[in-house]
Amino acid sequence: MIAQNFEYVVPTSLGEAVNLLQKHGGRAKVVAGGHSLIPMMKLRLAAPEFLIDIGRIPELSYIKDDGGKIRVGALTTHYMIETSDVIRRRLPALADAAGLIGDVQVRNKGTLGGSIAHADPAADYPASIVAFDATMVTLGPKGERQIPASKFFVDMLTTALDQNEIVREIQVPVKTGKTGSAYLKMAQKASGFAICGAAAVVELDGSGTLSSVSIGITGISNHAFRAAKTEAELKGQKPSADTLKKACEKASDGVVALDDIHASADYRLDLARIYARRALEAAIKRAT
């Protein structure tokens, strides 16, 4: 199908984009790589009157290693993240997620900032974003704001972003010492979207005990969540196969799962338990 008519605006800075958003209110949408919004517009599920293309603002595409944290510009493409040495070495779960998104064309055009701002319940990044406890730096009419991952994903396609706010940068803290992370997913065959995706980030102390564990899960419910009970049970434990399996039985406790033609709610909840365990095993392997 062909999208409804819209006006196309190309600001040269993020500040200008925010001004345009303010001017057009709810009638405008920001587009970056265009791989979530444009398909929706073609199906006329979305019909913004103004399309503000921030995809050509060059200074928003970067990956910087600040020692304690990695800063990723909002317009960094999935391909850049997938192939970045810094990300692969220090945040492997994020590189895993980027490499599993859609197909090569999507990965060449789609951006990290665009994906998380769209907040598709089956998107890959949110699992890693919540597991790493990343911080979203945003720009709005009142200036810059930092939103922690735990508060960012509010509901299906809904984030903590205000209407006139745009993601500028994603900051991911890096653990020191023996640390590893991994993201695994079961994809829907046709679309590649996650029916279940799990990211695990672990840190081991000298004796091989889990000094820190976090697990983020996407695709299961309206938005990504942390498997808090599993994390609490594993912290301070030696990660034997039995311990992991038992703790992951609680990975989707209390979650209201999505239910659609691809997977029933019960099946999704079960996938969450299994993928949480597999992601943990992969993360631990990388840490040792």
Add this chain to the structure above:
Amino acid sequence: MKIEGQFTFDGIAPLAVWSFLTDPNRIAQCLPGCEKLVQTTEDTYDMEMRFGVGAISGVFRGSIRLHDLKPTSEYQMTVGGSGTPGFVKGEGTVQLAPHDTGTLLRYSGDVAAGGPIASLGQRMIGGAARMVIDQFFKCVAGKVG
């Protein structure tokens, strides 16, 4: 696709919830994006809803019929509508029961969708419906209480 869930109205008796949910003027105050809700026959209402969940938006026009009313405890609802994102039709049951000092409402239904929303939106319809339903009941609780 099946949609079901429940909502607790603390400190609000079933009768109060019932009178709200069967009064079109008051329902309209709480239906997210409802632009029009008019009674056409004894139990049928025409409605127009501006629907928006994230980037998805559209206008739905359709009708709601409330039938098999068992005052203060149960009614059936038939909904049908179409708009730019496709069509939606569904049938469901709403049940009210006293719960502590309030009311426990349970809903269950079957929803079918067609058109663009079914191709891209299929995996999101359930979640989006739950969001709208939750917003609706929260608003009702605020207005009745």
